[in-house]
Amino acid sequence: MRLPQGNPILIRGGHLVDPAAGIDAAMEILLIDGEVARVDGKIDGKAAKNAEIFDAEGDIVAPGFIDIHVHLREPGFEYKETIATGSAAAVAGGFAAVCAMANTEPVNDERSVTEFVKRRGEEAGLARVYPVGAVSHGLKGKAIAEIGEMFAAGAVAFSDDGKPIVDGTLMRRALEYTRQFGVAVVSHSECPDLTAGGCMNEGDVATRLGLPGAPNASEEAMVARDILLARLTGGKLHVAHLSTRGALGMVRAAKREGLRVTCEVTPHHLALDDRALLDRPFSTDLKMNPPLRSPADAEALADGLADGTVDAIATDHAPHHADEKALEFENAPFGVIGLETAVSILLDRFVSKKLISLSRFVELFSSGPARAFGLPGGTLRAGSPADVTILSPGKSLTVKRAELLSKSRNTPFDGWKLKGRAVATIVGGRIVWRLAARG
Amino acid sequence: MPNDATASGSGSRSRSTRIMDDAKMERTIARLALEIVEQNKGTAGLVLIGIRNRGVPLAKRLAEKIAATNREKKSPPVGAVDITLYRDDLTSIFEAPMVRSSDIHFPIDGSVVVLVDDVLFTGRTIRAAIDTVMDYGRPKAIRLAVMIDRGHRELPIQADYVGKVVPTRISERVDVLLVESDGADEVVISEASAAPPPAPAAASPARKASRPDRKDESGKKKRKTSASKPGRKSR
């Protein structure tokens, strides 16, 4: 990705957490020409000539965070979000790179759309935008799309996300065909027949509210099929927005067997469960697919964070216009935004509560996603791209809907007071975002 | 194609008589060459076509002798025909014989074709050779030169140039051995071992499937030649 490059930067005074490089110590980092030039306890003035000094003031310095699952809505739905506004929201949330899903209009199922998305990301000049190409033509789930052409144009993975790939042969062919390019098929694993119109998790809350529910089995049955196909084909499977303990268990077993299966979990599935709808009944900011599950599922996901089963945190950032979300619960579109809250949710609810270590937290946002998709970065070893996320576990963030940079406002965390946040984002050696007032 | 290396057959060993030695064979070939050139009034339009297998080296030797007869030392073109695909007895033999290609690399139209074979017997081979040659073009004339005419014609076929007429019994066999294939030049007549009675071509009696020999319609056991060459055909 070609982004404008800045002057050399020397990051000083910070504590570097780079799990991929095995570093968790006070370090200085020198960035030159868009690359990490040096990482050392002390970098002398001669090497750092002309470098702008970035005072990290005791903050955590990490490899630039990557969100491998966002919906930037451009082309076609610019009223919800554009690549430019989405990039701005990303860097404000501490993300140096995002992977943009293909359910745009036109669908990103051919080279020209892939090139368009890539170019708009470069024009915005903020976060790196990696296009994810569609698996099926038009997302219709019938004919395979021009995966080779899209790969040549810069697509990093393939997915029909938004929709499940219902036809087993098509999923099988997708896993086989992508072997030529070494990329993953990202699966929105859901059996629409079992979901059967469910708009939240099937359970006592849905029963009380009188809303149709989607059972865990709807996700689990499809995850089972997808893992079996991964075994059959030797292809690379990435399970998107995994929400149930059953599916997590299957992924755990698949990894033990040595299959090429990875998975992601969203912050909202970790921080919330369907009980939230008792506090805020029928709030469409709590409606997404897969839905918020039971407390037992959320707890299992948290265990998966700690034991390494989960490879990445990904927001499934899904902007919708306020008018659209203002409909009756059953009729409102699924989806919530998450770029600007993800880091704080994890720092507040998991790191500060010692449920996961800081190092594991950094891994879930950097080297984990990089490895799952084969992306550059995820580490600050010398020679890596100069993408850096600076965090302050002490600074707080109060989520205020109206102040978010995303074009849409559908966040489930409005009003939440969270401890810990990103304070600066550097992409390609340029400081693309910095928290304004200090102190 | 089952082919044995030697002239031995099953059953009793036969008595054999040499009726031509190498010197006689050479004089005979020279004489045949002169007769051909004389009747043709020279070598114009002449082509020699040997019938596989022994007809071919004989045709080559004839061509050399013909060359010696004229001042320019011109020898006529020499070709070969394999008549396997034109045989009339494919229906009664055990196996489809190994076919080899014919080799006629000169025009046939208007030429005087002299077919060359070692032994003229029933005439069926010659009939097949004539049909083969006709499929290559329309010759001005077809003539026949053979080393030995042993009688017992079954078709109205005659040789124009004959090395030697040798009356034989049906139970005998005549072999023209050549240096090129057999290591020596000589013509030998011998008694074949006991064989089934001859049968007309149309209604062949049941043959035992275990018999590896190839037979012509007269029931004569064929002499098996060296492994590299196909078995001999009906004369």
Next chain:
Amino acid sequence: MTHNRPLGRKDLLGIAELSRPEIVKILDTAETMWEIGERPVKKVPTLRGKTIINLFFEASTRTRFSFEVAQKRLSADSVNFAAKGSAVEKGETLVDTAKNLMAMAPDAIVMRHPNPGAPHALAEAIPAAIINAGDGAHEHPTQALLDAFTIRRHFGRLEGLKVLIVGDIAHSRVVRSNVHLLRKMGSEVVLCGPPTLMPVGIESLGCETSYKIDEVIPKCDVVMMLRVQTERGAGTAFPSVREYSRLFGLNRARVAKMKKGGIVMHPGPMNRGVEIASDVADGERSVILEQVTSGVAVRMAVLYLLLGGAGEE
């Protein structure tokens, strides 16, 4: 009527059951048959009076024509049967169709059928010689024989050569027959195509697989391109002819990387511009038209060896 067995068998159903000497015999005989095609009168009386039925349940032009020409050159009587518009459409079973035909005493039946094993069923049921002209995705023996004949004409041998076959491997009977034959004759075979068109376990036939054509092309003496069945494949197996052509098509640039003296083959019919570029199909390395001539010679050889001798056993 019973048949003698010049080939040691009544029928030609596949290459898998042929021995190396049998294959050599067929190829050597085909050399002679080739010569007949070069004469002014391209006919010999060898199979005069024999009746051969071409029983084609699948559309085919080139294979049927090739068999017909072969039959006529051997002076046999050839009769064509096309399943369309026949009793088969009214529900007549295969064996009943064949038994009805047997009442007319054919000496041989050349058969193409969409279901694997159909010729084998017929061979069991009726005494005529059955020649498999293609049964589903199973085998197409005369195609493999003519391919081998063509290769042998060019290189003087089959042993030690490396043959690359590119295309829809999963649905191809040509591939299966060719792999059997080439392996028996001592060649190496590499199969190349999108992973979605590579059948599971094909390596067990004794060949390598790859989906990177540019890596394997420089090592191969023969490059055989298969027709990509757009009517069947596009959909889930590959997205578009454009992408297939870019990833696996034989274009000028790829031909330039071939070994010196390497040849380009195609069983036909070709999709020009899809699996093979137009100028490559017509280029110096292409022996595609020669394959057609070889086809007639090989089919004549097969017919001769199956029907040439026909006394009682």
